Amino acid sequence: xxxxxxxxxxxxxxxxxxxxxxxxxxxxxxxxxxxxxxxxxxxxxxxxxxxxxxxxxxxxxxxxxxxxxxxxxxxxxxxxxxxxxxxxxxxxxxxxxxxxxxxxxxxxxxxxxxxxxxxxxxxxxxxxxxxxxxxxxxxxxxxxxxxxxxxxxxxxxxxxxxxxxxxxxxxxxxxxxxxxxxxxxxxxxxxxxxxxxxxxxxxxxxxxxxxxxxxxxxxxxxxxxxxxxxxxxxxxxxxxxxxxxxxxxxxxxxxxxxxxxxxxxxxxxxxxxxxxxxxxxxxxxxxxxxxxxxxxxxxxxxxxxxxxxxxxxxxxxxxxxxxxxxxxxxxxxxxxxxxxxxxxxxxxxxxxxxxxxxxxxxxxxxxxxxxxxxxxxxxxxxxxxxxxxxxxxxxxxxxxxxxxxxxxxxxxxxxxxxxxxxxxxxxxxxxxxxxxxxxxxxxxxxxxxxxxxxxxxxxxxxxxxxxxxxxxxxxxxxxx
Numbered sequence: 001x002x003x004x005x006x007x008x009x010x011x012x013x014x015x016x017x018x019x020x021x022x023x024x025x026x027x028x029x030x031x032x033x034x035x036x037x038x039x040x041x042x043x044x045x046x047x048x049x050x051x052x053x054x055x056x057x058x059x060x061x062x063x064x065x066x067x068x069x070x071x072x073x074x075x076x077x078x079x080x081x082x083x084x085x086x087x088x089x090x091x092x093x094x095x096x097x098x099x100x101x102x103x104x105x106x107x108x109x110x111x112x113x114x115x116x117x118x119x120x121x122x123x124x125x126x127x128x129x130x131x132x133x134x135x136x137x138x139x140x141x142x143x144x145x146x147x148x149x150x151x152x153x154x155x156x157x158x159x160x161x162x163x164x165x166x167x168x169x170x171x172x173x174x175x176x177x178x179x180x181x182x183x184x185x186x187x188x189x190x191x192x193x194x195x196x197x198x199x200x201x202x203x204x205x206x207x208x209x210x211x212x213x214x215x216x217x218x219x220x221x222x223x224x225x226x227x228x229x230x231x232x233x234x235x236x237x238x239x240x241x242x243x244x245x246x247x248x249x250x251x252x253x254x255x256x257x258x259x260x261x262x263x264x265x266x267x268x269x270x271x272x273x274x275x276x277x278x279x280x281x282x283x284x285x286x287x288x289x290x291x292x293x294x295x296x297x298x299x300x301x302x303x304x305x306x307x308x309x310x311x312x313x314x315x316x317x318x319x320x321x322x323x324x325x326x327x328x329x330x331x332x333x334x335x336x337x338x339x340x341x342x343x344x345x346x347x348x349x350x351x352x353x354x355x356x357x358x359x360x361x362x363x364x365x366x367x368x369x370x371x372x373x374x375x376x377x378x379x380x381x382x383x384x385x386x387x388x389x390x391x392x393x394x395x396x397x398x399x400x401x402x403x404x405x406x407x408x409x410x411x412x413x414x415x416x417x418x419x420x421x422x423x424x425x426x427x428x429x430x431x432x433x434x435x436x437x438x439x440x441x442x443x444x445x446x447x448x449x450x451x452x453x454x455x456x457x458x459x460x461x462x463x464x465x466x467x468x469x470x471x472x473x474x475x476x477x478x479x480x
Contacts, residue, residue, distance in 0.1 A: 001035045001036070001140050001141065001472060001473075001476070002035075002036045002038075002137065002138065002139050002140045002141070003027075003030060003035050003036065003037045003038070003139065003140065003141045003143060003472070004038050004040055004124060004127050004128055004139035004141065004142045004143065004163070005023065005026070005027045005030075005037060005038065005039045005040070005084075005143045005145070006040045006041075006120065006121070006124040006142060006143065006144050006145065006149045006152055007019065007023040007039065007040070007041050007145045007146075007148075007149065008041060008042065008101050008102075008117065008120070008145070008146065008148035008149065009023055009041070009101060010023040010024050010039055010041055010086075011023070011024040012024070013044075013046060013047050013050075014041070014044060014046060014047070014100075014101055016100065016101065016102075017170075017171075017308070018170060018220075018253070018386075018387060018388070018389050019145060019146055019170045019171075021256070021389060022145075022170065022220070022253055023039065023041075023145060024082065024256065025254065025255065025256040025461050026253075026254075026461060026464070026465065026468070027039050027083070027084040028082065028083035028084055028256070028461075029254070029460075029461035029462065029464070029465035030084075030465050030468065030469070031083055031084045032083065032465075033465060033466075033469065035469075036085075037084045037085065038084070038085045038086075038087050038127075038137075038139070039082075039084050039085070039086050039087065040087045040088075040089065040120070040123070040124055040127070041086075041087075041088065041089070041120075042088070042089050042091070042094070042095040042101070042116065042120055043072065043088040043089060043090040043091070043092075043095050043096070044095050044096070044097075044101055045095070045096050045097060045098065047088060048096060050072075050074045050075070050078060050086070050088060051072050051088065051090055053074075053075035053077075053078075054072040054073055054074050054075055054088065055072065055073045055075075056070050056071070056072055057071045057072065057073050057087070057133075057134050058070070058071040058133035058134050060123060060133055063122075063187075064185065064187055065115050065185035065186070066091075066115065066118070066119045066122065067091055067093045067094065068091070069089055069090060069091035069094075069119065069123070070089075070090040070091075071087060071088070071089060071090070071123070071133060071134065072087070072088045072090050073085060073086070073087055073088075074086040074087075074088065089119070089120055089123055091119065094112060094115065094116045094119060095116065097110060101148075102148075113176075113178070114178040114182040114185070114186060114204075114206075115182075115185060115186070117147075117148040117149070117151070117176070117206065118151055118182075118185075118186040120148065120149065120152075121144075121148075121149055121150065121151035121152035121154075121155055121206075122151070122152075122155050122187070124142055124144070124149065124152040124155075124156075125142065125151075125152050125153075125155035125156040125159055125162075126155075126159065127139050127142070128140075128141075128142035128152075128156055128159075128162060128163030128165070129156065129159035129160060129161055129162045129163065130159070130160045130161035130162075131159055131160070138161070138163070139163045140163050140164070140472070140476060141163055141164055141165075141166060141472045141475065141476070142156060142163050142164070142165045142166070143165075143166045143168065143468075144165065144166065144167050144168065144210055144214065145168050145170060146168070146169065146170045146171065146174065146207070147174055147175050147176030147205075147206040147207040147210070148176060148206065149167075149210065150167065150176055150205075150206035150207045150208070150209045150210030150211075151186065151188075151206055151209050151210070152165065152210070153165040153167055153209070153210050153212075153213035153214040153215070154188070154192065154198070154209045154210075154212070154213040156213070157213050164215045164216070164472070164475035164476055165213070165214045165215050165216075166214060166215065166216045166217075166218060166468075166471060166472070166475070167210035167211060167214035167216070167217050167218070168217075168218045168219065168220070169207075169211075169217065169218070169219040169220070169224075169228065169386070170219075170220055170386060170387075171386050172207070172219075172228050172233065172234070172235050172237060172386075173235055173312070173384075174207075175200070175205050175206065175207040175208070175235065175237070176205060176206030176207050177200065177203045177204065177205055177206075178203065178204045178206070179203065179204065180193060180199065180202065180203060180204050182204055183198075183204060186204075188204075192209075196212075197209075197212060198212065200236065200237075201236070205237075207237065208237060208240060211237065211240050211241065211244060212240065212244075214247070215247065215475050216247050216249075216471050216474075216475055217241070217244060217247050217248040217249075218248070218249055218250070218251050218468075218471065219248070219249075219250050219251075219386060220250065220251065220252065220253050220386045220387035220407075220408060221250045221251075221252045221253070221386060221387045221407050221408030221410075221411045221412075222249075222250035222251075222252065222411055223250065223406070223407050223408065223410045223411050224250055224384075224385075224386045224387065224406075224407040224408060225248055225249060225250030226250070227384070227406070227407060228241055229241045229242050229245065229248075233384055249471070250411075251464050251467045251468060251471075252387060252408055252411050252412065252464060253387045253389065253392070253408065253461075253464060254392075254459055254460050254461035254462070254463065254464040254465070255389060255392045255393060255396065255459050255460060255461070256460075256461065257396070257459075257460045260369075260372075260392075260393045260396060260397075261396060262277075262280065262372075262373055262396065262397050262398070265369055265373065267365065267366045267369035267370060268284050268287075268369055268370055268373040268374075269283060269284060269287045270283035270284055270287075272284075272373075272398075273455075274398070274452060274455040274456065277398040277451055277452075277455065278448070280373070280398075281373070281374070281376075281398060281399075282298060284370065284373040284374035285298065285302060285374040285375070285376070286298065286374075287370060287374060288302070288304075288333060288370050288371065288373075288374030288375065289302070289331070289374070291367070291370065292333050292358035292360075293354075293355070293358060294331050294333070294355055294356060294358055295331070295355040295356065297331070300329055300330060300331045300356075301328070301329070301330045301331070301376050301377065301437070301438060301441045302330070302331045302332075302333065302374065302375050302376045302377075303325060303330060303331065303332045303333070303375060303376070303377050303378070303379050303402075303434075304332075304333050304334075304371040304372065304374070304375025304376075304377070304378050304379070304399065305318060305332070305333070305334040305335065305336065305371075305378070305379045305380075306334075306335045306336060306368045306371055306372070306390055307334075307335075307336045307338075307380070307390070308336055308337070308338045309334075309336045309337060309338030309339055309342040309343055309346065309361075310338045310339055310342070311339070311342075311383065312382060312383055312384060313336075313338075313380075313381075313382050313383075313385075314380075314381030314382050314383055314404060314425060314430070315336075315338065315339075315342045315346075316342060316345075317381045317425065317426070317427050317430045318332075318334070318346075318379060318381065318430075319342065319345045319346060319349065320427035320430075320431075321427060321430050321431050321434060322349045322353070322357065324431045324434060324435070325434060326353055326356060326357075328434075328435070328438050330356075330438070331356050331357070332349075332356070332357045332358070333357075333358045333359075333360075333371055333375065334346060334357075334358070334359045334360070335360045335362075335363065335364060335367050335368060335371060336360075336361070336363070337361050337362050337363065343359075343361050346359040346361075347359055347361070372390070372393050372394060372397040372399055373397050373399075375399050376399065376400075376441060377399065377400055377401070377402055377420075377437050377441070378390065378391065378394035378399045378400070378401045378402065379401075379402050380394075380401055380402065380403045380404070380409060381402070381403065381404045381422075381425060381430050382403070382404055382406060382407075382409065382425075383404065383406070383425045384406050384407055385403075385404075385406055385407040385408055385409050386407050386408060387407060387408030388403075388407065388408045388409050388412070391403055391408075391409055391412055391413055391419070392412060392459050394419075394454070395412070395413075395418060395419070395454035395455065395457060395459060396454070396455065396459055397455075398451040398452075398454060398455050399451075399454075400418065400419040400420065400437070400447075400450045400451060400454060401413050401418075401419040401420075401454075402419060402420040402421075402422070402430075402433055402434065402437055403419065403420070403421055403422075404421075404422060404423060404425045404430075405421050405422065405423040406423075406425070409421075412459075414453075416436075416440075416450075417450070417453050418450065418453045418454040418457070419450070419454065420433045420436055420437050420440075421433070
């Protein structure tokens with residue numbers, strides 16, 4: 001099957017969160033299952049270096065507000081390393097900009113985002129139709145991801161010989177809202193600019209477009225698929241999702257075990273598996289304590305966090321729980337960045353508890369891996385979490401996760417079996433769960449059963465990729 005996987009992010013080149021990791025791992029898993037997978041993304045400034053050795057597949061002429069562009073296939077060595085074929089939409093006027101994929105260096109949205117991602121969606125739609133600009137290649141499935149690709153199913157619906165479309169919601173909180181006046185530049189017909197189309201409270205919603213026109217809608221966990229059909233997690237689109245409930249399903253993400261696997265992880269000082277987890281964790285814990293200037297106390301229960309520092313992620317709840325962790329003799333390592341007030345509160349906690357609390361503001365890949373391998377317990381008290389990946393990493397690394405019962409966290413962690421689950425998302429409930437974790441940790445045999453329960457699961461992409469295959473096959477039968 002020919003699959004066009006359209007995304008604004010793909011690790012390791014562009015990643016702001018889980019979408020970037022999924023966009024690398026799922027296409028790779030599908031390619032390993034024998035499918036012809038092309039990942040299409042913009043040639044941002046950080047990807048310009050890949051164009052020099054690439055192969056130009058097509059020159060795409062200017063159309064309306066959209067400048068001329070090229071479709072470039074990355075060099076064979078790049079594609080071989082990635083495990084799939086990478087296609088880049090090269091349009092310097094739109095994509096060769098300073099800053100990140102969505103915002104400039106001042107953390108302001110790029111002024112041309114509607115046109116930038118409208119062009120990505122338009123080209124994706126053409127690649128799934130008889131108008132494909134690449135001779136001899138036309139997608140059977142156009143798999144779109146989050147709001148930047150949301151117009152592709154809409155454009156595709158009007159093209160001849162079209163492919164089936166899939167829209168995956170990674171986080172419904174981000175919807176791609178723009179003035180309705182952008183519709184003309186985006187070549188959107190008037191009949192789409194209604195409440196039953198793409199109009200959302202007198203604005204244009206890219207995400208709503210994807211939900212209205214896609215042949216299938218998926219999201220990244222079964223619980224999140226239910227949650228987004230109601231407030232508050234529907235973010236105003238719950239009615240649209242309920243109307244299309246027959247084409248909506250949740251498929252829990254997997255993880256790339258070539259990257260996240262303590263048996264092969266090159267970022268950690270001692271590799272281990274389920275049979276050697278105790279010695280491996282002990283060595284990595286000591287290394288983590290040393291790197292973060294914590295007291296070298298093998299008995300202290302060490303909690304780890306790798307997260308954006310926001311209220312959505314429950315970072316404020318962790319701030320409130322620090323005194324209780326300290327009162328019970330625990331330690332805490334946090335890695336992340338986000339809201340300035342939360343960053344400052346966490347820095348203050350670290351200053352108040354030298355040798356017991358360490359906070360690193362920013363992101364460090366090697367430290368993220370060492371936290372997973374060296375911490376005893378991983379904190380993830382997100383108020384909502386479509387899927388989450390760190391709790392899956394933690395299970396694989398023998399680091400029982402402590403999570404709020406929402407989205408993929410609820411689907412992947414079993415209370416007192418593979419980790420700890422609490423609700424509601426309050427500091428009081430979090431503190432109670434932390435107390436349960438301390439109690440279990442003080443019983444080595446009971447803690448080891450928890451560790452082995454997590455490490456004994458299969459969390460790679462094979463099961464999830466198989467479920468996406470079923471979605472694709474059912475769609476092909478319907479569309480053909």
